[in-house]
Amino acid sequence: MQLxxxxxxxxxxxxxxxxxxxxxxxxxxxxxxxxxxxxxxLATPALTLLAGAEVGTITLFDFDTIERHNLSRQTLYREADIGGYKAERARDRLASAMPHGSIRPVLERLTAENAERLLADHDVVLDTTDHWPTRFVVADTCERLGVPLVWGSVVAFDGMCTVFAPGGAGIDALIDRDRMLSCPGRSGSVEGTFSPLCGQVGSAMAGETIKLLTGIGRPLIGRVQLWDTLGATIREMPLRAHPNTEGTEL
Structure with a gap:
């Protein structure tokens, strides 16, 4: 294969x-x-690096508009972008970084009814959201499709990154689904978000994606990387391919 x-x-x-x-x-x-x-x-640094790596086609799912409080951590956007759709502004901002590729914005929420159709025919999926019903829909759909899922989360000063892949541990090995859907855990909207940590975790997600696409190295399959920014530590926890009855605290 040649360029x-x-x-x-x-x-x-x-x-x-x-x-x-x-x-x-x-x-x-x-x-x-x-x-x-x-x-x-999380998507902002991941998209920037993946566009720079000239990943051929990126489908970007987001129906939210840009608000002023987004700007400190969502660094693709500017004051003039407030009120615009994030997915469209991200496409416009990154187009010059990938002249032979494309970013296709999709302004709709992924649901149990449409996710399989919308996520099919992709080589890797990245989940950067903080909406738990969507997160479980995406994880379940990727498992059915056999598509690797690069998964990240940031709340306050704490971050997580892992890869759910065919044959490995799934999201239920990391998160207590029933508890999270009935009583969502920690939230960046309540506890805040340390913006540099978004850069670290989003960059790690881009790195895992590039490793999966090129076949190099050892992806974070069956392992979760955990950031404690205040303590300046990064540690690793194994995931087992069976349900986690307690779940990881988020």
Whole structure:
């Protein structure tokens, strides 16, 4: 597999130089189709890096509009963007970073009725949302489709990132579904969000996506990475492929 465009080869020179990536790996990125659910604090750094890596096609699901309080952590957007749709503004902002690829905004919520149709034919899905019914719909749909799901979360000073992949632990190994749907846990809207942590976790999500698409390294399958920003620690916890009756506190 070879890159089609010489300017892409030049832009991706440092990726091509990486052991295990090469021109064939860069070509896999330009041919890839990924879906990103949410266009907020985690999606902003992930989208920026994936567009820079020239992932071929990105479908971006988000129907929210930009509010002023978003701007401190959702750094794709500007004061003049307030009131506009996040997915459309993200597409406009990133278009020049991927001249041979595309970002397709979808301004609707993923539901049990439409998720399989909308997420089919993607190589990797990223879930960056904070809406639990949607998160479980996306996770269940990816499991049925056999599509790897890169999953991240940030609340206050705490962050999480993992990969749910076919044959590995699923979301129920990490989160108590019944408790979360009946009484949602911690919330960034209540406890706040440390904006630099969004950059760290969103960047980690982009990294996991690139690893999955190129086949390099050891993705976070069966493991969850945990950030404690105030304590300046990052640790890892194993996930087992069976339901977690207690769930991870968020």
């Amino acid at each position: 089609e465009h010489s300017d892409t080869r030049e832009r991706q020179r440092r990726h091509i130089a990486l052991a295990g990536v090469g021109e064939a790996g860069a070509a896999k990125l330009t041919a890839a189709r990924i879906a990103v659910v949410g266009a907020g604090g």
